[in-house]
Amino acid sequence: MSVLTGALVALLLTTAGPGGPRAADGDGVSAVAAALRDGPVHVDPRARDVLPPAAAKALRNTVERADKPVLVAVLPADGDFDRKTLLQELRAETGITGVYAVALGDRFDAGADHQVMSRDAVRDAVGAVRRAHPGDPGAMVTDFTDRAVRQASGSAPAAWDGGGAAGDGGRTGGGTAAIVTLGVLVLLAGAGAFLVSRGSRRRRARLERAGLEKLRPVVDEDITAFGEELSRIGFDPATATARARPGGTGTARTGGEAGGTDGMDRTDGEDSTGGEDADAAREDYAQALDAYDDAKTRMAAARRPQDVRGVSRALADGRFALATLDARLRGTALPERRAPCFFDPRHGPSVEDVQWAPPGGTERAVPVCAADAARLAGGEEPAAREVGTPQGPRPYWEAGPVYAPWAAGYFGGGLLPGLLTGTLLGGALGGPYADGFGDPSGGGDFGGDFSGGGADPSDFGGGFGDGGGFGGGDFGGGF
Structure with missing residues (x-):
């Protein structure tokens, strides 16, 4: 059965009864699910004392503007809802792949299909809002929704277009409207699957174009910075010399500046390599040039965010070749092939791993350049790569899922998840932008689909502070 067919069946069932479109006005999980499908x-x-109509409308506008599959329910703590199973039942009844945020009385909890928002990201966000707003479920659900729309992958269900007023339990209308709606659905059912399939492809293409355009300035900056590094090293492959740059110091400063290998200038103006060393230096330089050309070619051909991964990989290869060339020219030990500096890949290959934790997160080992290692050892902040966000410049790991393929090209699918656990970008791993994380095809569920009740049970636990929680444990917030 196609996605649209399942959605049409569900909509027919909710509109065909005596109550018509107001089927959501009943009691229990089924009624809540019917409202959330609208x-x-x-x-x-x-x-409504928890989330008044004006606040509910504002929350709905937040979700709709973001076009994300984030579903919010604010419910009373009474016998209609079993807090231990509520989220599992709500996900099953609603049948929508997405993020579910529920305030139940004075408690709050959330869950998500892992392809839309990772379990770690959900757990961290729930813990953060519980700590920030103890005893205020309205504030918790609002804060969590703001976080979720920034982190969630995918787009909102098409059925939400023109849906009912937030907080009113669904659409208004009488039996006549239901009959008309039913008749139209029957007439369109035959062609509907094709139309929605085409619409889904267009929506995906639109999202991919927007994601690529958001990435483009960052990637172009990386390519330009690497081109400048190639020029600064002053290597002449014809004579295997390193030329002095006017004002150059001849002191290596590998890492720590935006240019990474800035400072690789030579001041002696003499041949510093010969024989096999000269041949090896020429090979290093050729590899760096090839990587530069490859990165430019790949970016020119990019059509979706996933294509950027190859650009970052080429730049990482080029910077390692350039660092190796610099070591040959200086007569120092050749560098070990390591991941780029976590804080800014333009700093070049890392030299060691250090312990670091994002604000409010857990400590983990990250690869860093020498300059950032010194900053951290001295109690200073590292020179983080910042990118533009609606909230202003932010470190790339706090800027959202579109940066996942860019980072994956530098750090690879095996290393990156551990580095980014608990950050906004970490919530994208396994999602549609992060080509190579979870789904080797780069596909994945964009969220918002009517997928029925077949959710992964480990994504939805429940508990509301009773030791349940999503992913098999409570969030540490507790009530």
Whole structure:
């Protein structure tokens, strides 16, 4: 059965009854699920003191502007809902792949299909909002939603277009509207699967174009910086000499500046290599030039965010070749092939691993250049690569999932998840942008699909502070 067919069946079932489109006005999980199929936010009338209509409308606008599959329910703590199973039941009844945020009485919890938002990201966000807003479920659900729309992969269900008013339990309308709706759905059912399939492809293409354009300035900066490094080293492959740059110091400063290998100038102006060393230096330089050309060619041909991964990989290879060339010219030990500096790949290959933790996160070992290692040892902040966000410049690991393929090209699918656990970018791993994380094809579920009740049970646990939680343990927030 196609995605649209399943959605049409569900919609027919909710509109065909005596209550028509107001089927969501009943009690229990089924009613909440019916409301959420119509729109991203449902507030039970008995819980409007937690999230008043104006706040519910603002929350719905937040989700709709972001076009993300984030579903919010604000419910009373009474016998209609079993807090130990509520989230699992709600996901099964709604049938939408997405992120679910639920305030139940004075408690809050959330869960997500892992392809939309990772379990670690959900756990960290829930813990953060519980700590920030103890005893205020309305603030918790609002704060979590703001975080989720920044981290979630995918797009909102098409069924939400023109949906009902937030907080009113669904659309308004009478039996006549239901009959008309049913008739139209029957007439369109035969062609619907094709139309939605085409619409999904167009939406995906639109998202990919937007993601690529967001990445383009960052990648272009990387390519330009590497080209400048090639020029600064002053190597002449014809004579295997390293030429002095006017004002050059001749002191290596590998890593720590935006240019990474800036400072690889030679001041002696004499041949510093010969024989086999000269041949090896020429090979290093040729590899660096090839990597530079490869990066430019790949970026010119890029059509989706996943294509950027190859650009970053080429630049990482080129910077290692350039670092090796610099070592040959200086007569120092050749560098070990290591991952680029985590804080800014333009700093070049890392020289060691150091312990570091993002704000509010857990400590982990990250590869760093010599300059950033010295900064951290001295209690200073590292020279982080910042990118533009709606909130202003932020380190790339706090800027959202579109940067996943860019980072994956530098660090690879095996290393990156551990480096980014608990960050916004970490929540993208396994999602649609992170080509090579989880889904080797780079595909994955974009979220928002009507996928029925077949969710991974480990993604939805429940508990609301009772030791349940998503992914098999509580979040440490507790009530």
